[in-house]
Amino acid sequence: MNTQNITITLSETKKEKPQSDQLEFGQVFTDHMFMMDYTEELGWHDPRIVPYQPITLDPASMIFHYGQSVFEGLKAYLTEDERILLFRPEKNFQRLNKSNDRLCIPEIDEELALTALKQLIETDREWIPTAEGTSLYIRPFVISTEPYLGVAPSGSYKFIMILSPVGSYYKEGIHPVKIAVETQFVRAVNGGTGTAKTGGNYASSLKAQEVSGKMGYSQVLWLDGVEKKYIEEVGSMNVFFKINGEIITPALNGSILQGVTRTSIIELLKYWNIPVTERRISMEEVRQAHKNGTLEEAFGTGTAAVISPIGEFFWQDEKLLINEGKTGELSKKLYDTLTGIQRGKLEDPLDWVVEVTKASSLSTVR
Amino acid sequence: MNTQNITITLSETKKEKPQSDQLEFGQVFTDHMFMMDYTEELGWHDPRIVPYQPITLDPASMIFHYGQSVFEGLKAYLTEDERILLFRPEKNFQRLNKSNDRLCIPEIDEELALTALKQLIETDREWIPTAEGTSLYIRPFVISTEPYLGVAPSGSYKFIMILSPVGSYYKEGIHPVKIAVETQFVRAVNGGTGTAKTGGNYASSLKAQEVSGKMGYSQVLWLDGVEKKYIEEVGSMNVFFKINGEIITPALNGSILQGVTRTSIIELLKYWNIPVTERRISMEEVRQAHKNGTLEEAFGTGTAAVISPIGEFFWQDEKLLINEGKTGELSKKLYDTLTGIQRGKLEDPLDWVVEVTKASSLSTVR
Numbered sequence: 047m048n049t050q051n052i053t054i055t056l057s058e059t060k061k062e063k064p065q066s067d068q069l070e071f072g073q074v075f076t077d078h079m080f081m082m083d084y085t086e087e088l089g090w091h092d093p094r095i096v097p098y099q100p101i102t103l104d105p106a107s108m109i110f111h112y113g114q115s116v117f118e119g120l121k122a123y124l125t126e127d128e129r130i131l132l133f134r135p136e137k138n139f140q141r142l143n144k145s146n147d148r149l150c151i152p153e154i155d156e157e158l159a160l161t162a163l164k165q166l167i168e169t170d171r172e173w174i175p176t177a178e179g180t181s182l183y184i185r186p187f188v189i190s191t192e193p194y195l196g197v198a199p200s201g202s203y204k205f206i207m208i209l210s211p212v213g214s215y216y217k218e219g220i221h222p223v224k225i226a227v228e229t230q231f232v233r234a235v236n237g238g239t240g241t242a243k244t245g246g247n248y249a250s251s252l253k254a255q256e257v258s259g260k261m262g263y264s265q266v267l268w269l270d271g272v273e274k275k276y277i278e279e280v281g282s283m284n285v286f287f288k289i290n291g292e293i294i295t296p297a298l299n300g301s302i303l304q305g306v307t308r309t310s311i312i313e314l315l316k317y318w319n320i321p322v323t324e325r326r327i328s329m330e331e332v333r334q335a336h337k338n339g340t341l342e343e344a345f346g347t348g349t350a351a352v353i354s355p356i357g358e359f360f361w362q363d364e365k366l367l368i369n370e371g372k373t374g375e376l377s378k379k380l381y382d383t384l385t386g387i388q389r390g391k392l393e394d395p396l397d398w399v400v401e402v403t404k405a406s407s408l409s410t411v412r
Numbered sequence: 413m414n415t416q417n418i419t420i421t422l423s424e425t426k427k428e429k430p431q432s433d434q435l436e437f438g439q440v441f442t443d444h445m446f447m448m449d450y451t452e453e454l455g456w457h458d459p460r461i462v463p464y465q466p467i468t469l470d471p472a473s474m475i476f477h478y479g480q481s482v483f484e485g486l487k488a489y490l491t492e493d494e495r496i497l498l499f500r501p502e503k504n505f506q507r508l509n510k511s512n513d514r515l516c517i518p519e520i521d522e523e524l525a526l527t528a529l530k531q532l533i534e535t536d537r538e539w540i541p542t543a544e545g546t547s548l549y550i551r552p553f554v555i556s557t558e559p560y561l562g563v564a565p566s567g568s569y570k571f572i573m574i575l576s577p578v579g580s581y582y583k584e585g586i587h588p589v590k591i592a593v594e595t596q597f598v599r600a601v602n603g604g605t606g607t608a609k610t611g612g613n614y615a616s617s618l619k620a621q622e623v624s625g626k627m628g629y630s631q632v633l634w635l636d637g638v639e640k641k642y643i644e645e646v647g648s649m650n651v652f653f654k655i656n657g658e659i660i661t662p663a664l665n666g667s668i669l670q671g672v673t674r675t676s677i678i679e680l681l682k683y684w685n686i687p688v689t690e691r692r693i694s695m696e697e698v699r700q701a702h703k704n705g706t707l708e709e710a711f712g713t714g715t716a717a718v719i720s721p722i723g724e725f726f727w728q729d730e731k732l733l734i735n736e737g738k739t740g741e742l743s744k745k746l747y748d749t750l751t752g753i754q755r756g757k758l759e760d761p762l763d764w765v766v767e768v769t770k771a772s773s774l775s776t777v778r
Contacts, residue, residue: 071561071562072472072560072561072562073559073560073561073562075471075472075559079471098471099471100468100469100470100471101468101469101470101471101476102466102467102468103466103467103469104466104467105441105445105464105465105466105467105572105574106438106441106551106574106576109475109476109611110467110475110481110553110555110572110611111481111483111551111553111611111614112611112614112615112618113479113481113610113611113612113613113614113615114611114614114615114618115476115477115479115615117477148619149615149618149619150618150619150622183561185472185477185561187476187477189476193439193441194438194439195437195438195439195549195551195576196437196438196439197614197617197618197621197647197648198618198621199618199622206471206476208471208472210472210561230603231603231604232601232602232603232604233604234604235598235601235604235637235638236598236637237596237597237598237637237640238597238598238599238600238601238604238616238637239612239615239616244479244612244615244616245475245476245477245478245479245480245611245612245615246479246605246610246611246612246613246615246616247479247612248477248478248479248480248563249478249479249480249481249515249605249610249611249612250604250605250610250612251563252478252480252515252516252563252564252565253514253515253516255563255564256516256565271601271602271603271604271637271638272601272637272638274603281563282563
């Protein structure tokens with residue numbers, strides 16, 4: 047794949063940009079998008095940046111029926127000296143291809159995808175918000191487009207990237223969230239699609255979220271689908287516990303999504319020489335730790351929220367209050383460090399950030 | 413909901429119809445489609461029959477990201493005396509709403525949906541094929557359309573019905589299929605979405621199908637996601653066994669789809685006073701029955717294939733040949749009876765077929 051061939055068609059009109067301090071999550075989109083098509087004859091072809099526009103598909107297109115799709119989520123930041131930074135974007139495109147493999151979607155050239163993303167961001171750089179807590183959210187996704195009702199991998203696809211200036215995922219900001227432990231519904235099971243970032247995992251989570259939302263909990267903690275004992279994820283984030291000084295996160299067991307933030311937290315803790323363990327952890331262990339006073343902190347990790355401290359778990363009619371419902375010291379330190387690195391305010395000792403420069407996004411404007 | 417308000421806009425051009433004896437499955441669509449929209453303000457509104465046309469959606473529409481969608485599948489048949497018959501369509505719309513509930517999609521008026529379907533079929537009645545084994549396949553589906561990247565139920569939806577003249581689902585016709593027992597991948601688990609007809613279940617099944625396809629098996633037999641011992645479904649069908657005279661099908665355990673054909677087979681067997689048991693059945697039990705010569709028949713049931721005899725299971729490096737790889741007597745009798753009733757060739761003792769008449773599809777043509 048020749049990455050020089052990305053064409054750019056600029057939008058003739060520019061949309062009005064929202065106030066940087068009034069942004070919500072994922073509701074406003076920029077002036078341009080990236081698009082590339084796949085057919086069996088041509089493979090992935092025609093990579094192009096075009097004005098943000100609707101997609102027109104036959105009603106029999108497979109995406110509408112059999113959910114063959116994958117997506118990613120990452121962010122771009124504008125530093126005070128106007129440099130554009132991405133956070134470990136290569137990890138997202140690697141995972142996109144892992145998801146593609148699980149969903150029988152043809153592999154995408156990761157280098158081309160990253161180059162295209164840089165060009166797209168450069169094209170819409172005026173859209174990157176600068177207010178505290180804001181960023182440019184990036185949504186790469188692949189949809190199956192063949193108009194055919196047989197249950198089989200699609201013969202055609204679209205790979206698209208759209209950009210959205212966003213505020214904090216949680217309106218409360220870094221304040222702790224209350225989480226209900228889900229005992230009825232299951233997110234994923236070994237042998238299923240839990241390790242892939244695909245629509246079906248999120249569709250299946252809506253019901254649990256709706257039920258817990260009515261009880262006043264903003265997210266659910268997922269337990270394993272086999273014994274309903276062991277902790278998997280929280281909402282659409284990975285989860286960490288600090289128990290008696292030990293940092294614990296569920297091991298990648300075949301049904302948990304390997305979050306880029308999760309990986310980065312583990313690497314950062316190791317860099318700080320703070321012990322971190324990836325292992326199986328049961329909800330009963332968390333309750334016992336709460337009971338004997340050793341449950342010091344709990345937090346979720348994900349691109350959208352970065353670090354989301356957990357102030358309370360609700361499980362089996364019992365409320366487990368954590369750190370008096372306040373943000374823990376470690377959660378705060380991780381949040382400050384990670385967002386500091388992401389925004390270019392702190393040193394980047396593990397070489398995570400990637401700068402978007404004009405040189406890194408050569409293209410043909412037509 | 414006033415069912416009188418379905419408007420019809422007729423297509424100005426008519427597509428060429430395929431030869432009735434050269435039909436494949438789900439590749440050709442008729443001249444019209446039904447569409448209805450949902451918004452939080454108006455609820456489900458604007459039910460309409462329009463020319464078959466592409467759907468135009470914002471790239472941020474939830475269906476492209478979080479898979480919030482459901483679908484159904486049923487068939488219409490043209491009898492020799494030119495009556496149009498549907499097979500238990502109310503069951504499909506009941507299940508559509510069960511799926512809607514699991515996926516947090518607002519309920520659809522089942523009576524309106526059925527009236528709309530009748531009108532749509534009446535409008536495209538020339539498309540119903542007549543050759544042996546052919547029918548008009550009907551695909552109702554709901555997609556989430558709100559352009560928003562937060563993980564939450566969509567605020568807007570489209571309910572669409574499209575029609576496709578089809579041949580037999582399996583090119584081999586009623587000939588037995590070879591099935592690989594899936595030991596790595598899992599279709600669904602209790603607490604997941606296995607009982608709902610939603611895209612994610614089908615997306616997750618593609619990989620297993622691809623792997624078994626390379627081994628020469630046309631479908632997989634799914635085992636339970638917890639112990640990987642008990643039989644759930646076969647491909648996108650329910651499954652039945654005849655062991656030592658007893659007809660057995662896996663009980664509805666919270667992860668199996670309740671097929672309309674499955675229900676009808678059970679009711680038909682009971683009507684015939686043939687004992688049928690819904691219970692847990694392990695693959696080991698099937699192997700033992702094969703070993704001692706009591707595994708008489710096995711077959712899948714579903715709308716697309718109706719009855720699909722199973723000639724061989726492959727499990728743990730062992731091939732279990734059933735009935736010498738030939739279609740069993742009961743499988744054949746069930747296939748002949750069910751398709752006979754569906755096509756109006758046989759008496760309908762259990763009152764299953766619903767006739768589409770002009771009177772049953774009153775409408776406003778504009």
